[in-house]
Amino acid sequence: MKAFEFEPKLFTTLKNYTRENFMTDLMAGIIVGIVALPLAIAFGIASGVTPEKGIITAIVAGFIISFLGGSKVQIGGPTGAFIVIIYGIIQEYGIEGLMVATMMAGIILVLLGIFKLGTIIKFIPYPIIIGFTSGIAVTIFTTQIADIFGLNFNGEKVPGDFIGKWILYFHHFDTVNWWNVVVSVASIFIIAITPKFSKKIPGSLVAIVLVTVAVYLMKMYGGIQCIDTIGDRFSIKAQLPEAAVPSLDWEAIKNLFPVAITIAVLGAIESLLSAAVADGVIGDRHDSNTELIAQGIANFVSPIFGGIPATGAIARTMTNINNGGKSPVAGIVHAVVLLLILLFLMPLAQYIPMACLAGVLVIVSYNMSGWRVFKGLLKNPKSDVTVLLITFFLTVIFDLTVAIEVGLVIACVLFMKRVMETTQISVITDEIDPNKESDLEVHEEHLIVPEGVEVYEINGPYFFGIATKFEEIMARLGDRPKIRIIRMRKVPFIDSTGIHNLTTLCKMSQKENIHIILSGVNDQVHAVLEKSGFYELLGKENICSNINEALEVAAKEVKEL
Template sequence: MKTLDFKPKFFSAIAHYDKKTFVADVMAGLIVGIVALPLAIAFGIASGVSPEKGIITAIVAGLFCSLFGGSKVQIGGPTGAFIIIVYGIIQQYGMQGLTIATLMAGVFLILLGVLRLGTIIKYIPYPIVVGFTSGIAVTIFTTQVKDLLGMQMTTVPADFMEKWVAYINNIANIDLWSTVMGVASVIIIALTPRVSKKVPGSLVAIIIITVAALLLKQYAGVTTIETIGDRFSIHSELPEATLPALSWETIKGLVGPAVTIAVLGAIESLLSATVADGVIGDHHNSNTELIGQGLANIASPLFGGIPATGAIARTMTNINNGGRTPVAGIVHAVVLLLIFLFLMPLAQYIPMACLAGVLVVVSYNMSGWRSFLAMLRNPKSDVTVLLLTFFLTIIFDLTVAIEFGLICACLLFMKRVSEATDVTAIYDEIDLNEDADMERGDLIHLTIPEGVEVYEINGPYFFGAGNRFEDIMSSYNDRPKVRIIRMRKVPFIDSTGLHNLENMCLMSQKEGITVVLSGVNPKVEAVLRRNNFEKLLGKENICSHIDLALARANEIIS
């Protein structure tokens, strides 16, 4: 029995820790904490919760991801990918429903890690990942149009198309000053890296735009710019950990959203960890990472937080500023905690248009439009999956898109696995030049006797091989006396393959045809023996190599 694959990088990293690494981690954690602040506030508000819940998520989840995760440099916290699903859950089930769904997602993530499914999750088809990531980006942008332009609207429809219809109908209600604030935020964020790549553009934009909004209100009498304080009451106290009231009916209703959170969190965290590995030359432990993410998503909602995962942008900021161990992630959480306790009341002056500008840039960076356009040149099956996932994410919701994506992943896997196994008919003679299952080395070719058919299976014997047998066998006009199946290139056989092979043997026997197996490797032979194939075919009809199989065929014919 395999042991639990849970080896947090924090404990192995501090075993050989030194002062130089500590200084680098502290500096990186400080910068990442500052970078994470505006994003945490923006993601919290866009998700339909108060700004402090976004910061609490970054603090708690960031701490747990660094302590128990499988990557040295991963930074955990709220991300743009969760905005749509979190907002939808809150609208339907309320904050308590979100808490329960996040707790369930944490349990699912831990189970994925315990069952060692981390490696498998990384192989979800790329078109599906690009499809729903781009769809999320478009949806995030759509949700921010109202605040970006300062539109005076009583309600914003939940449906994607209805949102745009409402925006067009309210185009006359745009507030000019809010629009200037929002557009200026986008420009500042875009230009900041040209001046300094170490200073986060989102923080620069928030400081400049907030000061500008205060000056306009104080000296120009501009009162139409809505701020965080106009919409939310700011609290700078950490709430006590509380467990929500659980009921079986609520749990059943939230299984779908919880699975969506878990799958999305798993994909994003492992993708982020893989990208980080390529930069620092390390290898993360995917199963440990999933367990760490699970623990983070159990801890976060207990303190009022929202779902969290590994954040690519913050992880790269950590690496680029010298962070090399999980200590940097812990420092980032401490920095956010100090800001939360002592500076949080200042957040009430931040204009909503500025936060919308931050999220517009996030959605642009998240869209991956270059990858999206490049994938349109791929095979039609990939393009179909890409577009379907993209439009399902936009038109319906992320839960539907992820469910569809997982089904597509399974179907694509089945299709490609079935294509990997080839069944061919060999006519007249067999070339032994490259054969590994021959006994006599003095022959180059073996002639196939009249009344004998020879088939070769190349690849795993899965569900598709049986159907190919039927198609190829039907191409023969004459009924043979012996049917030889060469299995020298079959590494293993599954239960469906066994069932198909057994049916083919029984059908052949009813037609008076003897089936002879050739070149069966020891593992496959053991499986056949356990399933009574020696009794079905006769031990003498399971041969170790082709010339023995042909000799046996000659015996049967004579």
């Protein structure tokens, strides 16, 4: 097995780095940094933390992911996928609980990378990914309803769950602020039409600049003071916070462990999907294990400086590519640009209307929903549709932790069911056609199965899902032959449950004076059975390489009985 290697792309790309590469990375990094600003603020506020925490995450995590990551062009930072999780953690465990959970998730991600599990993450079923992604999109949209319509809850706390939010919204829909609605609709309209005029300048940035200026003028000269801005709800701090490690206790770690796993799994999926999409565009290949380690370190360090969970952001990554980003240097520049904005321009963020940010997140949720893909998956087999819908509704109605856990369990059960359906057990009591066999020499006459002998053929993996099928078939037959030949030429592997089942069958047969013979066991299964001690119970004389030999042994034993 190849030894573990940690090879950040930055160090390999710098070997042949040129001044021209730096200039293109510099321009791409500046543009991505500007693009990331409104999204970082919006994700921070929507997650239930202050605006600068979103930017700090983009700075700290974005720098580490680019510096240590396994992709040339991946841009890391806060993303919409984490909004629901972060908000729920803060509601239940507070900011310190969020810090602990994020750091734990960072450790899990590092371990996933060290143990080379980056490729395994890619095997999570597609319906699960689409199910919880679409569910997150619906939940993000739901969280923005209050700011879109400017609802006034009269100090009533907004529930954390989906149904509770909508009940509260309907109770207070008579408090709609139509100026907020106008601001939100205008923001959405600007974001939607910007690509028609410019592919490089993001619509979210254009909307925030234009709408913020318009609202500022309306407040200053129009006397309209009813449109809430960031400054009305948050005090903006234009500085990096001091490093602080949260107090850890075993009880908190136990309670937050399932949440940390959710953050780690979601972060791994999103970052590796983003890196894979980027590979397809630039014609490169990322190192998934190195990427996971970088993501883990970023999520461990980010909370120490007040940040929130981070992962690879596909929209910012594509912006980087479209603007000429060639190496991780562009991602580092993006982090530096955000740092400069935080230190020198952050006070200007107080003028951004909350309704405008809500409009930005409505577009984010729409793009994330993938409703066309969701609709297409509904035409797939019922098992896939079941996983898709269950994951979606669990994400929306409960939370992402439950959705991922249940979705994965359902997917595993369905996978086992499919494997069980492909594994067949047949019973032969009369004759075998040699022309249809692959483990014996072809003869002109059919091979006759001696009287008192039954041949059981297993076609497929012999694992815990299929082990009891044997017993069911024998119970259904209800007869007691003198010899049972178990033909295993088409068994690619056997697990501990299969071994236990064979051992039990052998012991029961011995009590009933029924001999067991194995035929055609391949090398891998043979090694597993020998190591388990099964052959000591059965006897090596009853292990045959093919059906010819097994029938000869059976014929001799029948005569002796």
